[in-house]
Amino acid sequence: MNATPDPRWTSHVTAPSYSAPVAGRHPVRRSLLGLVSAASLAFLAACGNGDSGSGDEAAASGNGCDELTDVAVQFGWHPNVENMATIVAEQNGYFEDECLNVDILPGGPEVTADAQIVSGNADMGILSSEALANAVINEAPLVGIGVTYQNSPSVIVSLAEAGIEEPADLEGRTFGVSQTDLRVYEPFFASVGVDWDAVEMVDTGADPAALVSGEVDAMSAVSANQPVVLRNQGHEVNEIPLADYDYNRWSGALVVRQDSLEDPERREIIMAMARAIERGLETAVEDPQAAGAIVFDAYASDLGLEEATQLEGAEVWASLTTADERESGLLLIDEAGVESQQEFFDNTGVDVDASAIFDLDASQEAFGD
Template identity: 35%
Template structure:
């Protein structure tokens, strides 16, 4: 199972990035656009609003980029970025550290989700309000790897629990059905998603957020050491365009939602109140100070939880895994 986790992966050489020459955030108007295929790891969704905003408002094109989003679950994005077959992907912190442990020179260069978006949801009547309350409970998790599993284990640790203190049931991505039907006592969820669906169906919930107990590194933009060394301007322009999309989405969520309708199939027929709530909840995770910058302690915490789980053999040089060198501070 560890191999499966390790090969689902995705970071940076701080020294290389710090030495990278400064470059303008936008490309010359006459420059031919560079085609970028960007894996995002999920289906079209309002949670990707900043990307849609950056595409719709031309921020990527201003940066000399022609971005196409890759929603395929089969894309092993971290491995492709590490092999320099793709220059960028969206990935979370554990993927970066696990990737580097496998000699994949991936680097995390822009923090999109300043907080780890995983948590555990339960019906209010179950009385599960803190990690300690999970003892003896049956918990449904979509998979036994990736961000969901990392976030779950972090919450167990916060409650002083081991995995043997709970009954774990692998339920696939059917958390809403599993919880509402009573199949399990609680489910591992993506905070901006399943709790909104359940609340929209009238269920009263308790949600325990991993981020409230242990700051970890959420989704962000990754590249590789070769791209940083040979084309730091490309990295800066890509991160800059994403940053503009995030800033605009935070500034005007309603306008961002309207843009999403052009990119998310059937969004116009969906429950607008529920979908806007998904976006609103997502916005809470986009906030970083300054915008887009990593927090060193979150990287330390991420490494420690992976060491505790036995997924890393030893400490890594975290300064090589991430950098804020390509992030422009916004006022």
């Protein structure tokens, strides 16, 4: 099971229940996606439908489809450049080319992506490898078929003036970390020889304001998020990537219900969705700035996000894909990758068999040459 939370922390996150699937999806059109209050997100979570039914009666021009099949992709958070592969695919018509009519469902504090997939509200969701593992531990019938970012975005960020350039420099300092990331850092510090008791932990969540104000000397971060925001505010920062120390938590896993792969018709729909998203990722990696602009114009501007941070963030996310290693199959999961996740799970106390939560055959079918 999962590692026991540090007793110094009082917050508690309850695992989602998978005992009561919700029937009947009512697709949410993109015109509603600008509504990001907790109430609207709760409404989006309540809408749903078990089957992917027939969509538009008229075929999209030139795609050769008699009709489009309705599908939904659930994000873990609000639409931004982290999900540029799916958004570029939607905006460029790649789903329509696969005879699909896609709804992008935003996540948020009131939405649990894994529960949305299990309930049938979404045909596919985007999760981290750790979130997928925890869902499976809680008996969710889910499996990953592809991973967008196989190089971890997790970093320790600090202002350059603090002089924190390696993990050992955190001893005697204050470190801001979220409850979610806490259990990653105790074994991480142990593995790199940092005295856990010599680091003062502060629950800052994800807001870099605590770093700027001096409340903390460093904080856990996502390389395409807090460091980008800080740089755009005029701060010089240092980043320590956890992947440099073999702590490589994947991000952007394409997750589906296992039974979606067991029915031939449903499997082909999932494969078509996967092909569209990989095409979107290939386009985004070829020109991250253009991808960032597409995301900003379509979604992020309505969410109050800054265009400059979206454009720079797209560059960072593109650098975390396998594009430097592969000419194709950017989302393909291989045995070496599964082994890397098993090592991460073992190090962080996640009691799961990595080979059981990633379907290499389905990944090969979707993304192999």
